[in-house]
Every structure is written in C-alpha cells, then in structure tokens.
Amino acid sequence: MKTEKYLFTQPHHPPQGRPRLAVTLGDPAGIGPEVVLKALADEQITQDAQITVIGSRSLLQTAYKELRHTVDSTTPLAEPDNLSILDIPLDASTAHQITLGRGNAASGDASFAYLKSAIAQTLAGEFEGIVTAPIAKSFWKAAGHDYPGQTEVLAQAAGVERFGMLFVARSPHTGWLLRTLLATTHIPLHQVPHTLTPDLMKTKLDLLVEYLRLEFGVETPRIAISGLNPHSGEQGQLGREEKDWLIPWLEQERKQRPQIKLDGPVPPDTLWVKAGQAWYSNPAIPNLPDAYLALYHDQGLIPVKLMAFDRAINTTIGLPFVRTSPDHGTAYDIAGQGIANSTSMKAAIQLAAQLVRHRQLL
Ligand SMILES: NC(=O)C1=CN([C@@H]2O[C@H](COP(=O)(O)OP(=O)(O)OC[C@H]3O[C@@H](n4cnc5c(N)ncnc54)[C@H](O)[C@@H]3O)[C@@H](O)[C@H]2O)C=CC1
Numbered sequence: 001m002k003t004e005k006y007l008f009t010q011p012h013h014p015p016q017g018r019p020r021l022a023v024t025l026g027d028p029a030g031i032g033p034e035v036v037l038k039a040l041a042d043e044q045i046t047q048d049a050q051i052t053v054i055g056s057r058s059l060l061q062t063a064y065k066e067l068r069h070t071v072d073s074t075t076p077l078a079e080p081d082n083l084s085i086l087d088i089p090l091d092a093s094t095a096h097q098i099t100l101g102r103g104n105a106a107s108g109d110a111s112f113a114y115l116k117s118a119i120a121q122t123l124a125g126e127f128e129g130i131v132t133a134p135i136a137k138s139f140w141k142a143a144g145h146d147y148p149g150q151t152e153v154l155a156q157a158a159g160v161e162r163f164g165m166l167f168v169a170r171s172p173h174t175g176w177l178l179r180t181l182l183a184t185t186h187i188p189l190h191q192v193p194h195t196l197t198p199d200l201m202k203t204k205l206d207l208l209v210e211y212l213r214l215e216f217g218v219e220t221p222r223i224a225i226s227g228l229n230p231h232s233g234e235q236g237q238l239g240r241e242e243k244d245w246l247i248p249w250l251e252q253e254r255k256q257r258p259q260i261k262l263d264g265p266v267p268p269d270t271l272w273v274k275a276g277q278a279w280y281s282n283p284a285i286p287n288l289p290d291a292y293l294a295l296y297h298d299q300g301l302i303p304v305k306l307m308a309f310d311r312a313i314n315t316t317i318g319l320p321f322v323r324t325s326p327d328h329g330t331a332y333d334i335a336g337q338g339i340a341n342s343t344s345m346k347a348a349i350q351l352a353a354q355l356v357r358h359r360q361l362l
C-alpha cells in the first residue's frame with residue numbers, strides 16, 4: 001500500500017481546539033507510569049494539549065500513592081483523579097503478576113493492550129496523536145506479541161509500508177535541532193549489511209526529505225549519510241558496501257535531487273563531530289547537516305543518547321497520525337525509586353502537540 005496519500009494528511013475528524021493526544025502507560029513494571037505522572041503535573045504540558053492517558057486506572061492510582069512516599073515532597077506528580085483516563089483494567093491475576101522493576105509476560109501483555117487501544121481510538125478519530133511510554137520487546141514476545149517494537153505495530157495498524165524511526169532533540173545549550181533517521185532499526189547486527197539496499201536507502205531518504213520540508217520547512221536540506229565500515233570502507237580494503245553500492249547510489253541521488261545536499265558516505269567515526277560542536281557550543285558551523293541518516297540502530301543512537309538522552313524524542317514518520325515517544329526504555333533498574341527523569345516524556349508530548357497543530361494548518 002502506498003504511504004504518500006497518508007503522509008501528513010488531516011485526521012478523520014476536523015481538528016478543533018487543542019491537539020487531542022493519547023498517552024500510553026507503557027510497561028507497568030517500568031518507569032512509564034512515573035514519567036507520565038511527572039510529565040502531566042507540568043501545566044505547560046497539559047495546557048498545550050487535551051491528554052487522555054491509556055492504561056489501568058487502578059495501576060496509576062497505586063503508582064501515584066507509592067511515588068508520593070518515594071519522591072521528594074516538592075516533586076510535582078499529577079493526581080490520577082484529575083486526569084482523563086481511558087481505563088484498560090487489569091484482571092486480578094494479571095495485576096497480581098505485575099511487580100515494579102521486573103517485566104514479564106503479564107506486564108508485556110498489558111503494555112501491548114494499551115498501545116492497541118490507543119491506535120484503535122486514533123484510527124477512529126478520537127485522537128490526533130499518540131505518545132507512547134516505553135515497552136520491552138522481549139516481554140511482548142513472552143506474551144505472544146512478536147513485533148520488533150511499537151513502531152511496527154503502529155505502521156501495520158495504519159496500513160503503511162514506508163515509515164521511519166526518527167530521533168529529534170533540541171539542544172538546551174544552543175537551540176540546535178539534532179535529527180537522526182535510522183535506515184534499519186531492531187534487527188541483529190549481522191543482518192544489517194544484507195538488509196541495507198539502495199531501495200531501502202531511497203525510501204528512508206524520501207521520508208526524511210519530505211518530513212524536513214513539511215514539518216520543519218527545510219526545503220533544501222543538507223543530509224549527512226553514514227558509511228557502514230570503518231573509514232567508509234577505505235576504498236574497499238575495510239569493507240565493500242560503500243564501493244559496491246552506497247557510493248554509486250549516492251551519486252545517482254545527487255543527480256536526481258540537485259537541490260538537496262547529500263554528504264557521504266561519511267566515515268561513521270567522524271560523522272557526528274559537527275553535531276557535537278553544534279549541540280554544545282556553535283550551531284553556525286559551515287555545512288552543518290540538517291539531518292543525519294544512520295545505517296543501523298546503535299550507529300545513530302549512540303551519538304543521540306550521548307548528547308541528548310534526557311530529552312531526545314523518537315517519532316515515527318510516514319504514519320497518517322502523529323506518534324512520538326521518549327528515547328529511553330523501561331529502566332526496570334530504577335522503577336519505583338522516584339528518580340526517573342521525565343524531560344524526554346515531556347518533550348515527546350510537546351512535539352506531538354506541535355506536530356498535530358502543524359498538520360491542522362496544512
Ligand atoms: N520506546 C520504547 O518503547 C523503548 C523501549 N526500550 C526497552 O526498554 C528495555 C530496557 O532497555 P535498556 O537498554 O536498559 O534502556 P533504558 O533506557 O531502559 O535504560 C538505560 C539506562 O538509562 C537509565 N534511564 C532510562 N530512562 C531513564 C529516565 N527517564 N530517567 C533516569 N534514568 C533513566 C536506566 O536506569 C538505565 O540505567 C528493553 O527491553 C527495550 O526493549 C528501549 C528503548 C526505547
């Protein structure tokens with residue numbers, strides 16, 4: 001199925017008032033409920049959008065009571081009774097199996113149900129965007145839901161085959177926007193070289209170019225594309241992918257898109273050097289890319305998380321509705337301790353509201 005007609009189109013219902021967002025609780029054994037309660041205590045966030053939490057009301061009430069004893073008394077927490085909640089109750093046996101800090105099939109199943117409900121309601125026009133709290137893929141699998149991640153469930157339910165996992169973060173030091181699209185995502189490393197093809201790269205580049213133009217108004221972007229091998233293959237001596245197809249593909253793209261500046265394949269070890277300078281001190285570096293296209297998960301996410309772990313946002317591009325998520329995972333090691341940082345969740349809600357408003361203007 002083609003995605004073009006769905007990309008960046010209006011939701012089913014004509015938009016009215018503040019963006020209508022569903023916020024899922026994620027894995028109830030992780031920090032999802034905590035970062036949701038912390039984020040929704042911030043008036044700047046709740047004034048920006050009409051938010052409905054999707055998950056178990058009783059679980060959220062318990063999380064609130066426990067956190068109230070754990071966190072510093074000055075830490076704001078939203079009171080569940082003041083929130084709009086689409087209750088997905090846990091049956092008694094599932095509730096009994098959920099233990100903070102220890103994900104399992106029960107917590108995986110609950111987090112899958114929250115996502116499915118958010119998607120169904122959004123496709124029915126109730127929401128214009130979904131913000132997902134983190135889930136654990138392994139516990140989805142343990143519960144019989146075999147997907148690489150939430151991204152693929154969203155894409156499948158929306159009926160799109162062309163979609164991408166993009167990370168966006170604004171530097172608190174310079175205001176510069178770091179944007180990184182991953183060409184491949186949740187696959188084993190040994191599958192990366194065979195999965196990467198000129199067709200896949202073209203699809204991801206198309207999505208990125210379109211997203212930059214429609215969502216950020218960047219008409220003539222500079223995009224930096226990573227190499228795969230050390231030194232981008234060193235003329236074939238350290239790996240042949242660049243020489244065999246990545247360089248020829250890029251040369252062809254340059255001819256076909258003369259208005260876009262495509263750098264690369266840039267040796268992966270130096271690709272993000274300018275990004276680091278722009279992030280921490282100088283966003284006026286000559287030839288600074290507007291976006292990065294990384295070839296695999298950790299190639300893109302190590303620099304993103306090194307610079308922006310507390311604030312980067314994962315957004316799925318190519319869907320007929322908005323989807324954002326914090327960049328972090330379930331953090332079982334700190335669940336229930338009250339120390340989870342909610343900045344990335346707040347940023348995810350703010351970006352979702354901004355993207356919905358932007359679509360309303362199209
Ligand atoms: N969007 C999603 O649903 C994502 C889900 N995951 C899932 O999360 C699970 C755990 O993954 P990990 O690799 O351990 O990554 P993680 O992000 O859960 O944790 C990595 C480290 O960062 C800390 N951390 C994470 N979020 C934090 C926060 N908000 N405040 C303070 N510290 C925080 C954790 O305590 C841990 O030390 C995996 O099963 C993975 O599938 C991972 C990334 C994204």
Ligand SMILES: NCC(=O)COP(=O)(O)O
Nearest residue numbers: 148149150151152314325
């Ligand atoms: N590392 C990013 C990540 O795990 C996001 O996965 P998804 O659940 O948003 O597909």
